[in-house]
Amino acid sequence: MVKKISLIVGSPRKNRSCNFLIDNAIEGIKEISDEFEINKIQISEYKITPCNGCDACLKAPNDCPLSENDDMKKLEEKILGSSALLISASNYFGTICSQVKVFIDRSRPWKMKNYLMKDIIFGPMAASGLRNSGESVIVNLINFALIQGMIVVGNVEGVPFLEGNIPITTLQKQGLKDFVGKGEIDELGALIARDLGKRVAELVLKMS
Ligand SMILES: Cc1cc2nc3c(=O)[nH]c(=O)nc-3n(C[C@H](O)[C@H](O)[C@H](O)COP(=O)(O)O)c2cc1C
Numbered sequence: 252m253v254k255k256i257s258l259i260v261g262s263p264r265k266n267r268s269c270n271f272l273i274d275n276a277i278e279g280i281k282e283i284s285d286e287f288e289i290n291k292i293q294i295s296e297y298k299i300t301p302c303n304g305c306d307a308c309l310k311a312p313n314d315c316p317l318s319e320n321d322d323m324k325k326l327e328e329k330i331l332g333s334s335a336l337l338i339s340a341s342n343y344f345g346t347i348c349s350q351v352k353v354f355i356d357r358s359r360p361w362k363m364k365n366y367l368m369k370d371i372i373f374g375p376m377a378a379s380g381l382r383n384s385g386e387s388v389i390v391n392l393i394n395f396a397l398i399q400g401m402i403v404v405g406n407v408e409g410v411p412f413l414e415g416n417i418p419i420t421t422l423q424k425q426g427l428k429d430f431v432g433k434g435e436i437d438e439l440g441a442l443i444a445r446d447l448g449k450r451v452a453e454l455v456l457k458m459s
Contacts, residue, residue: 253286253287253288254286254287254288254334254335254455254456254459255287255288255290255332255333255334256280256287256288256289256290256333256334256335256336256337256451256452256455257290257291257292257329257330257333257335257336257337258273258276258277258289258290258291258292258336258337258338258339259273259292259294259330259336259337259338259339259351259354260273260291260292260293260294260295260339261294261338261339261340261341261347261348261350261351261354262294262295262339262340262341262348262350262378263294263295263341263348263350264295264341265293265295267378268339268341268378268379268420268422268440269339269340269341269376269378270293270339271378271420271436271437271440271441271444272339272376272378272418272420272440272444273291273337273339273376273444275440275441275442275444275445275448276337276339276374276376276418276444276445276447276448276451277289277291277448278445278448279444279445279446279447279448279449279450279451279452280448280449280451280452281448282445282448282449282452283448283449283452283453283456284452284456287452287455290329290330290333292326292329292330294350294351294354295350297321297322297323297325297326298321298322299321299322299323299326299350299353299354299357300317300320300321300323300353300357301353301356301357302315302317302353302356302357302359303317308359308360308363309363312364313360313363313364314360315357315359315360317357318357318360323357326354327361330368331361331367331368333371334371334372334455334458334459335371335372335373335374335451335452335454335455336368336371336372336373336374336401337373337374337375337376337447337448337451338351338373338374338375338376338392339376339377339378339418339444340375340376340377340378340388340391340392341377341378341379341388342377342378342379342380342384342385342387342388345384345387345388346387346388346391347388347391347392351392352391355395358395358399361399362398362399362400366399366400368399368400368401369399369400369401370400370401370402371399371401371402372401372402372404372451372454372455372458373392373396373401373402373403373404374403374404374405374418374447374448374450374451375388375389375392375393375396375403375417375418376389376392376418376419376420376444376447377389377392377417377418377419377420378419378420378421379419379420379421379422380421380422380423381421381422381423382421382423382424382425384421385419385421386417386419388419389417389419404447404450404451404454405417405418405447405450406418406443406446406447406450407446407450408446408449408450409442409443409446414439414442414443414446415439415443416443417443418440418443418444418447419440419443420437420440420441420444421437421440422437
């Protein structure tokens with residue numbers, strides 16, 4: 252059976268840093284095998300109403316009334332049943348951008364229906380404006396994954412003392428006022444994202 256790997260571009264901007272991370276991860280996945288179903292999702296294309304805390308999802312049948320009028324059911328169909336899920340989120344004020352936060356909150360029924368995301372391999376990624384920033388976004392994503400019963404993985408490809416394990420891309424280069432210019436890319440961020448894709452793909456094959 253073809254294994255599905257879902258990847259969510261969490262930014263409201265479709266073609267910027269979060270997308271850059273996801274596209275690099277897809278390249279890595281394809282390096283391992285082109286047999287996967289690649290399910291790339293732009294979160295900005297979906298209407299997701301913020302959770303209002305009604306707690307309806309705590310009682311059987313654990314459905315969310317808001318899903319009658321937004322796109323959460325569409326996302327449920329697309330995401331549940333994936334072997335792996337990668338999410339890239341923008342760093343807004345040291346935390347995940349609201350688009351991803353709203354999605355996470357609304358995924359609560361999937362937990363309440365007895366962990367529908369259990370054992371999905373999860374790869375967190377973050378896009379940050381500044382260097383030395385973005386780790387808290389990763390922590391937010393890891394918490395989501397742990398609470399949903401997913402299996403969190405980082406990059407373990409490449410040279411251990413040269414290549415980081417957590418895919419974070421940043422617009423700021425070494426100098427204080429030195430930012431990534433038009434046509435330039437953050438090569439290290441791209442490499443780590445690609446290697447995370449490889450790692451996730453390898454694990455999906457191992458576990459199947
Ligand atoms: C409202 C807002 C808040 C932001 N806050 C931070 C921040 O606290 N730290 C940081 O490094 N970058 C911050 N940024 C910059 C974004 O993290 C950066 O532009 C990132 O690349 C956005 O992802 P995207 O390019 O995929 O949209 C902020 C951007 C916006 C719009």
